[in-house]
Amino acid sequence: MPFSKRYTLTQYLIEERRRFPSASGDFNALILDLALACKAISRAVAFGELGGAMGNHDADGAHAINVQGETQKKLDVISNEYFTRLTEWSGHLAGMASEEMEEPYQIPARHTRGKYLLVFDPLDGSSNIDVNVSVGSIFSILRAPQAVIDSGRDVVDADFFQPGATQAAAGYALYGPSTMLVLSVGNGVAGFTLNPNLGEFMLTHPNIQIPADTHEFAINASNSRFWEHPVKRYVDECLAGKPGPRGKDFNMRWIASMVAEAHRILMRGGVFMYPRDTKDPSKPGRLRLLYEANPIGFLMEQAGGRASTGREPMLAVQPTSLHQRIGLVFGSRNEVERIERYHREPVQVELTNPLFAERSLFRD
Ligand code: AHG
Ligand code: MN
Ligand code: MN
Secondary structure (H helix, E strand, O other), X not given: XXXXXXXXXXXXXXXXXXXXXXXXXXXXXXXXXHHHHHHHHHHHHHOHHHHOOOOEOEEOOEEOEOOOOOEOEHHXXXXXXXXXXXXXXXXXXXXXXXXXXXXXXXXXXXXXXOOEEEEEEEEEOHHHHHHOOOEEEEEEEEEOOXXXXXXXXXXXXXXXXXXXHHOOEEEEEEEOOOEEEEEEOOOOOEEEEEEOOOOEEEEEEOOOOOOOOOOEEEOOHXXXXXXXXXXXXXXXXXXXXXXXXXXXXXXXXXXXXXXXXXXXXXXXXXXXXXXXXXXXXXXXXXXXXXXXXXXXXXXHHXXXXXXXXXXXXXXXXXXXXXXXXXXXXXXXXXXXXXXHHHHHOOOOOOOOOOOOOOOOOOOO
């Protein structure tokens, strides 16, 4: 298609805004600022070793550890700076929260405060940045509580404790062979590809829909001994393939970069699981609710897929802490519903006689 027939991100946002004649344009301006942050991060990532920004972030000569207890990469810190610096000035935000900041980020006094809250994972998959795998940025836009807007006070953790269903917008940028921005403003999901010559995101995937069925699943199988029964059952049945209860062969994927897995699933279906497990009782899941599970869950649901904890819809969960972790299952609707059903069904008593027990890689 010739260039002139393609929408830019700006055109798309203006068209979407026409649905709300009274909208001020703040929201669109905020998304364009976020897109600029993503373009800047895309460049920083693309320079790789040449950019001098690979490896761990050093704080006072030691490796910095973030609030998650994870080593911060230099690019985690740089990406976090791009997000805060390119959005704080605009007057659209009341505050921010990020994977890389323990406390909410306050809009500096020299800037006007606005009506939205921004929550983000500046660089998802960053533990793999040194091996040149696709990484991305994930963001969620919430409305600030009215009391915050009225008073202009500093934000506190509880201001962000809003169920995912209330998100005004969610999206991610993926820094892969091409850079893409995938966005939902609550009216379906649109994908944009960065034209590196123009520095513009062009609408290339106007109405992303996830197929309801799939034969691909993604899970970190090294955790199998910690999985709960419904997850073991689901994976066992997939592995059993054509002769098994599912009657078809499955393919397995694990990139260890959730944003890249989410993108694959949005493009061609599949199911992703980082479920609650028994590995560390202090951590109910690996991924974080506010800036990983909720925005990705919003995109999945907007694209006709589903996101769940296994026990309840992800977007219904009432958050209770800023960096809360949660079990996450998302992707093709029929598979996620099946996994939810397995969580509801009582554990089946299995044959204990080894002569009759089926052999299984992941059996407990
Ligand atoms: P982050 O890089 O933002 O800390 O998130 C990493 C996450 C996610 O992207 C990925 O799916 C998961 O960690 C990988 O976990 P494993 O190390 O268990 O494979
Ligand atoms: Mn992440
Ligand atoms: Mn991250």
